[in-house]
Amino acid sequence: xxxxxxxxxxxxxxxxxxxxxxxxxxxxxxxxxxxxxxxxxxxxxxxxxxxxxxxxxxxxxxxxxxxxxxxxxxxxxxxxxxxxxxxxxxxxxxxxxxxxxxxxxxxxxxxxxxxxxxxxxxxxxxxxxxxxxxxxxxxxxxxxxxxxxxxxxxxxxxxxxxxxxxxxxxxxxxxxxxxxxxxxxxxxxxxxxx
Amino acid sequence: xxxxxxxxxxxxxxxxxxxxxxxxxxxxxxxxxxxxxxxxxxxxxxxxxxxxxxxxxxxxxxxxxxxxxxxxxxxxxxxxxxxxxxxxxxxxxxxxxxxxxxxxxxxxxxxxxxxxxxxxxxxxxxxxxxxxxxxxxxxxxxxxxxxxxxxxxxxxxxxxxxxxxxxxxxxxxxxxxxxxxxxxxxxxxxxxxx
Numbered sequence: 001x002x003x004x005x006x007x008x009x010x011x012x013x014x015x016x017x018x019x020x021x022x023x024x025x026x027x028x029x030x031x032x033x034x035x036x037x038x039x040x041x042x043x044x045x046x047x048x049x050x051x052x053x054x055x056x057x058x059x060x061x062x063x064x065x066x067x068x069x070x071x072x073x074x075x076x077x078x079x080x081x082x083x084x085x086x087x088x089x090x091x092x093x094x095x096x097x098x099x100x101x102x103x104x105x106x107x108x109x110x111x112x113x114x115x116x117x118x119x120x121x122x123x124x125x126x127x128x129x130x131x132x133x134x135x136x137x138x139x140x141x142x143x144x145x146x147x148x149x150x151x152x153x154x155x156x157x158x159x160x161x162x163x164x165x166x167x168x169x170x171x172x173x174x175x176x177x178x179x180x181x182x183x184x185x186x187x188x189x190x191x192x193x194x
Numbered sequence: 195x196x197x198x199x200x201x202x203x204x205x206x207x208x209x210x211x212x213x214x215x216x217x218x219x220x221x222x223x224x225x226x227x228x229x230x231x232x233x234x235x236x237x238x239x240x241x242x243x244x245x246x247x248x249x250x251x252x253x254x255x256x257x258x259x260x261x262x263x264x265x266x267x268x269x270x271x272x273x274x275x276x277x278x279x280x281x282x283x284x285x286x287x288x289x290x291x292x293x294x295x296x297x298x299x300x301x302x303x304x305x306x307x308x309x310x311x312x313x314x315x316x317x318x319x320x321x322x323x324x325x326x327x328x329x330x331x332x333x334x335x336x337x338x339x340x341x342x343x344x345x346x347x348x349x350x351x352x353x354x355x356x357x358x359x360x361x362x363x364x365x366x367x368x369x370x371x372x373x374x375x376x377x378x379x380x381x382x383x384x385x386x387x388x
Contacts, residue, residue, distance in 0.1 A: 014215040014375070021208040021348065024244045039246055050218045052233055055247025103376075123376065141376075153376030154215065158349065181208070182297075182317065182335075182347030185379050 001168075003037040004066035004093065006108075007056060008086070010076020013048045015102040018157030019070055022165050025177045031169040038066075042089055049074050063093035068164075072157070073104030073123060081111035100149045100164065102157035106130055109148070118145045119193060123153035141191040159187055195362075197231040198260035198287065200302075201250060202280070204270020207242045209296040212351035213264055216359050219371045225363040232260075236283055243268050257287035262358075266351070267298030267317060275305035294343045294358065296351035300324055303342070312339045313387060317347035335385040353381055 005020055027035040040063060041056035048054065063069060071090075080086045090112040093099065101109045106122035109115055110133025120134040121143045130137050141152045142160055151160035162183070166174035178184070199214055214231075221229040234257060235250035242248065257263060265284075274280045284306040287293065295303045300316035303309055304327025314328040315337045324331050336354055337344045345354035356377070360368035372378070 012215070013211050017207050017211040020244075020246070021206070028244065037245070045249065050214075050222065051231075051251060052214070053249025053251075055239065055249065057245060057247075125374075153374070155352065155375050155377035180319075180347070181349050183349035 001032065001035050001067045002065070003035070003068040003070060004040045004058075004063050004096070005037060005070045006040050006063075006090070007046045007054050007072065008041060008076050008080055009043060009047050010049050010074050010079070011046065011072050012074035012103060012154060013050075013052055013054070014154050015072030015074060015105060015157050016070075018155060019072075019100070019102055019161035022158065022161035022177050022181060023070070025180065026165060026169055026173065029177060029180065031173040042086055049076065060089065063090070064095045066093065066096050067098065069093040069096040069099045071099070071101045071105035071108050073102060073107070077104045077107045081107050087111050098147055098149065100151075100160060102151045102160060103153045106150045107133070109150070110134060114148060118148050119143050120145070120148065120150040121152055121193070122150065125153075138193050140193040141187065143193040158183060159185070159191070163187065163192065195226065195229050195261045196259070197229070197262040197264060198234045198252075198257050198290070199231060199264045200257075200284070201233055201235050201240045201248050201266065202270050202274055203237060203241050204243050204268050204273070205240065205266050206268035206297060206348060207244075207246055207248070208348050209266030209268060209299060209351050210264075212349060213266075213294070213296055213345075213355035216352065216355035216371050216375060217264070219374065220359060220363055220367065223371060223374065225367040225371075236280055243270065254283065257284070258289045260287065260290050261292065263287040263290040263293045265293070265295040265299035265302050267296055267300070271298045271301045275301050281305050292341055292343065294345070294354060296345045296354060297347045298323075300344045301327070303344070304328060308342060309344075312342050313337050314339070314342065314344040315346055315387070316344065319347075332387050334387040335381065337387040352377060353379075353385070357381065357386065
C-alpha cells in the first residue's frame with residue numbers, strides 16, 4: 001500500500017503533518033511493514049504559509065499509482081483551485097481508492113471533481129466555498145464517504161489520521177499509535193458523520 | 195520578539211509543527227504583529243525520521259539573539275545529545291529568556307545543561323534517559339519552570355504551544371487560535387505541573 005501526501009506552496013504544515021504522523025507510524029511501529037509513501041508536489045521546493053520550506057520526494061509525478069491520496073489545506077488552496085495545471089495534476093489521482101483531505105484541502109479535492117455528489121467537510125471558515133463542489137457540507141469533524149474522507153480544520157487531521165489507522169489496521173493499532181503520539185483525545189460521539 | 199525553532203536530522207516533525215502552528219499564529223492572526231521567527235538548523239537540509247526534507251532559514255547561526263528557543267524531539271536526539279558540535283551550538287541559546295522542549299527535545303536541553311536543578315518532562319518512553327539531566331522528571335503534560343517549559347510526547351507540543359500563546363498574549367488569544375486550529379482540547383486540571 002502506498003500513500004501520496006501532497007504538499008504545495010501556501011499549505012498549512014500542521015494540516016499535512018497532523019495526518020502524516022499517525023499514518024506513517026503504521027509502518028514505523030510495525031503494523032503495516034509494507035506501507036510506503038511519497039511526499040508529492042508540483043514544485044521542487046514547497047514554502048508553507050509561514051516561511052518553512054519542505055522538500056518533496058516526488059515532483060510532478062502522476063498520482064494514479066497510489067492507493068491513498070492525502071490533501072492538506074492552507075491559504076494556498078485558493079489560488080491553486082483555479083490553477084488548471086495544478087488541478088489537472090490532482091486529477092491524475094482519480095484511480096486512488098481512498099482520497100482524504102484535511103481542512104481546506106477539500107477545496108482542492110472539490111476542484112478536481114472528486115466530491116461530486118458526496119457529503120464533505122472542511123475548515124468552518126470555508127463551508128461556503130466548498131458548497132459548489134459537493135452534495136452537502138456537513139459540520140462533522142470527519143465525513144467518511146468510504147472512498148473519500150474529509151476532515152475539519154487543521155488539528156482535525158490528527159483525528160482523521162487516527163481514524164484511518166483504525167480503518168486500515170484495527171482498533172488496537174489506533175490505541176497504540178495514539179498513546180505513542182501522546183494524543184489522549186478519542187473522537188467523541190457524533191464527530192464522524194454517520 | 196523572535197523565536198528560534200530548532201530542527202535536526204531524525205526529528206519527529208509533528209513535535210516541531212505542533213508548537214510552530216499556534217505560536218506563529220500569534221503573528222498571522224494579529225496578536226503579536228512584531229513576532230519573528232527562524233527555523234534554525236546545524237545542516238543545510240534536515241531529514242525527519244520518516245523521509246520528509248525540511249529547509250531551515252538559519253544555518254549554524256548562534257542562537258543567543260533569540261528570545262525563545264523551541265526544541266522538538268525524535269530519535270535523532272539520541273545521537274545528537276552526544277555530538278559535541280551540535281550540543282555546543284545549542285549552548286549558544288543560553289541567554290534566551292525562554293527555552294521550550296517538546297517530547298525528547300528535553301534530552302537536548304538537558305545535554306546542553308539547561309535543565310540543571312529544574313523539574314522537567316518528556317515522552318514517557320524517555321523518562322529514564324532524562325533523569326541524569328534534571329532535578330526531577332514529572333509525569334505532567336507540561337512542566338513550567340518560568341524560563342524553561344518542557345512538554346510530554348509529540349502531540350503535547352500543540353498544548354505547549356497554546357499554553358505559551360496564553361502566557362504571551364492572554365486567554366482570549368489562546369481561545370481564538372485554538373478555535374482557528376480546530377483544536378477543542380483545553381488542558382485538563384493537573385496537566386500543568388504546579
